[in-house]
Amino acid sequence: MLRPSDPQIGAVRRFNRLYTRRIGVLNEQLLDSGFTLAEVRLLYEVARRDGPSATEVGHELRLDPGYLSRLIQRLRKRGLLDCRPSPADRRLSVLTLTRRGRDTFASLDRRSHDEVAGMLLPLGDEGTSRLVDAMGTIERLLGPPPAEAASYLLRPHEPGDIGWVVQRHGAVYAEEYGWNGEFEALVAEIGARFLRNFDPVRERCWIAERDGVNIGSIFLVRKS
Numbered sequence: 001m002l003r004p005s006d007p008q009i010g011a012v013r014r015f016n017r018l019y020t021r022r023i024g025v026l027n028e029q030l031l032d033s034g035f036t037l038a039e040v041r042l043l044y045e046v047a048r049r050d051g052p053s054a055t056e057v058g059h060e061l062r063l064d065p066g067y068l069s070r071l072i073q074r075l076r077k078r079g080l081l082d083c084r085p086s087p088a089d090r091r092l093s094v095l096t097l098t099r100r101g102r103d104t105f106a107s108l109d110r111r112s113h114d115e116v117a118g119m120l121l122p123l124g125d126e127g128t129s130r131l132v133d134a135m136g137t138i139e140r141l142l143g144p145p146p147a148e149a150a151s152y153l154l155r156p157h158e159p160g161d162i163g164w165v166v167q168r169h170g171a172v173y174a175e176e177y178g179w180n181g182e183f184e185a186l187v188a189e190i191g192a193r194f195l196r197n198f199d200p201v202r203e204r205c206w207i208a209e210r211d212g213v214n215i216g217s218i219f220l221v222r223k224s
Contacts, residue, residue: 055092080104152215161205
C-alpha cells in the first residue's frame with residue numbers, strides 16, 4: 001500500500017480547516033448556546049440512547065475518562081443530566097437526561113437543524129445533492145467497516161442511466177487511454193440507438209449499483 005502523497009495529505013487538512021471553520025467548531029460555545037461542542041455531543045449521545053452507561057458514551061466519543069467525568073459533572077450541576085449506578089452492575093453509571101435536559105437538547109437540536117438548512121439553502125437542489133453524496137462517500141471511507149459486505153444491486157436501466165454510461169465512458173477512456181471527445185460521441189450515438197430501437201425481448205442493459213450509486217453497466221444487444 002502506497003503512502004499518501006503530501007498533496008493528498010494537504011488536501012485533507014485543508015478540508016478539515018474549511019469545515020471546522022464553516023460549522024463553528026472553533027468557537028468556544030457551539031451555536032452561541034453556552035455549551036461546548038463536547039457538551040452538546042454528550043447530550044446528543046445520551047438523548048439517542050436508552051440509558052447508556054458513561055463508559056459506553058465515553059467509548060463512542062473517544063473521550064478520556066477524566067475529561068468525560070468533568071463533562072458529566074458540569075451538566076449535572078446545570079440540572080441537565082442524571083447519573084446513577086446501574087441496577088444490573090453497580091460498577092457502571094447510567095446516564096439519562098432530566099426534563100430540563102430533554103428540553104435543552106431539543107432546542108439545541110432545532111437550532112442545529114436550522115443552521116444546516118441555512119447553509120444548504122444557497123446551494124440549491126443540485127448543489128445540496130452533490131454535497132450530501134460527497135459527505136456520504138467520506139462517511140463510508142472514514143467510518144467503521146460495515147458489519148456485512150456491501151450489498152450490490154443489478155437492475156435494468158432507468159431514465160438517465162444511458163447518459164451516465166456515456167459520461168463514464170468518456171471520462172474513463174480519456175484518463176486511461178487519452179482518447180478524445182470523438183469516442184464519447186460514438187458511445188452517445190450507440191446509446192441513442194439502443195434507446196430508440198430497444199427490443200425488450202432480445203436486449204438488456206443492466207446497471208450495477210451500490211448504496212444508491214451507479215458503479216458499472218453491462219449491455220446485451222442483437223447483432224446488427
